[in-house]
Amino acid sequence: MKIWPICFAICVMSFSCKRDEAPKANYGYNYLPLEIERELVYHVDSTYFNDFTGTDSTYSFTIKDRVAETFTDAAGRTVFRIEQSRKKSDTAEFDIVGSYSIYKDKSLVEKTQDNLRVVPLVFPIRSGHQWDGNIFNTRVEDHFQYAYFDQSTEVNGITMDSSLRVLQLVDTQNFIVKRFDEEQYARGVGLIYKEHFYTVRKTNGDSGVHIIMQLDQRPLDSSSRCSKKAYSMAISLYASNRPDAPPCPYSIFVLSNSMFWSVFKSRNFATHFAGSQYCT
Numbered sequence: 220m221k222i223w224p225i226c227f228a229i230c231v232m233s234f235s236c237k238r239d240e241a242p243k244a245n246y247g248y249n250y251l252p253l254e255i256e257r258e259l260v261y262h263v264d265s266t267y268f269n270d271f272t273g274t275d276s277t278y279s280f281t282i283k284d285r286v287a288e289t290f291t292d293a294a295g296r297t298v299f300r301i302e303q304s305r306k307k308s309d310t311a312e313f314d315i316v317g318s319y320s321i322y323k324d325k326s327l328v329e330k331t332q333d334n335l336r337v338v339p340l341v342f343p344i345r346s347g348h349q350w351d352g353n354i355f356n357t358r359v360e361d362h363f364q365y366a367y368f369d370q371s372t373e374v375n376g377i378t379m380d381s382s383l384r385v386l387q388l389v390d391t392q393n394f395i396v397k398r399f400d401e402e403q404y405a406r407g408v409g410l411i412y413k414e415h416f417y418t419v420r421k422t423n424g425d426s427g428v429h430i431i432m433q434l435d436q437r438p439l440d441s442s443s444r445c446s447k448k449a450y451s452m453a454i455s456l457y458a459s460n461r462p463d464a465p466p467c468p469y470s471i472f473v474l475s476n477s478m479f480w481s482v483f484k485s486r487n488f489a490t491h492f493a494g495s496q497y498c499t
Contacts, residue, residue: 399414
């Protein structure tokens with residue numbers, strides 16, 4: 220009986236099928252979910268180092284990002300506009316201070332703020348993968364890199380089961396200038412953590428800024444957002460009190476590894492975060 224040829228053929232076919240089954244790619248699209256009226260609230264701590272006075276100034280406030288609408292850009296693409304609001308204390312109301320836009324497709328994410336377009340994410344997600352975050356602008360290359368993904372982390376007391384860490388700029392060994400930028404995302408949530416650190420060693424001490432932005436609360440689901448919006452509209456109509464937009468747009472965390480630009484940014488960050496003025 221020639222049973223062994225049949226068994227051999229079955230084994231070969233089984234091996235071939237398994238070999239042809241390519242592993243599913245971890246694209247990671249849900250690290251940045253986009254949905255109209257979706258809101259994320261962040262707590263921000265910023266420290267400004269003043270070499271002239273030799274003192275450090277610390278400011279804290281709350282930022283809210285809301286997906287306000289979509290629009291079609293010049294290339295015919297659907298782009299999301301994110302409205303950004305700020306409040307200086309827990310008892311204060313949110314004031315709209317600016318907006319930025321997000322475009323997302325199957326290969327990357329583009330973020331445009333103050334006419335600067337950067338690439339904070341690329342797909343699929345792979346540990347160690349690098350790309351130029353400034354590929355769509357005229358600034359020098361910034362090599363963004365995925366440090367890890369799908370790892371559990373805790374941000375501001377909130378536990379995330381699957382997080383993604385993006386190192387945007389790591390230059391902390393320089394004795395004169397130290398720079399560090401990173402972002403963290405969570406599946407089904409979006410951006411949960413952002414850090415910007417820039418200091419310059421001077422004769423009188425360090426000058427620069429250190430900013431940490433952390434998720435303050437989990438985003439509401441669709442039903443909760445609808446209920447909250449209806450309640451807010453009712454209160455607004457009753458009180459007839461809507462906040463006025465500030466005279467100037469608000470800018471936060473625009474990254475670059477240019478020394479002179481970083482000095483300019485650091486001082487502007489401190490001005491905005493202090494809440495002393497929107498325009499000078």
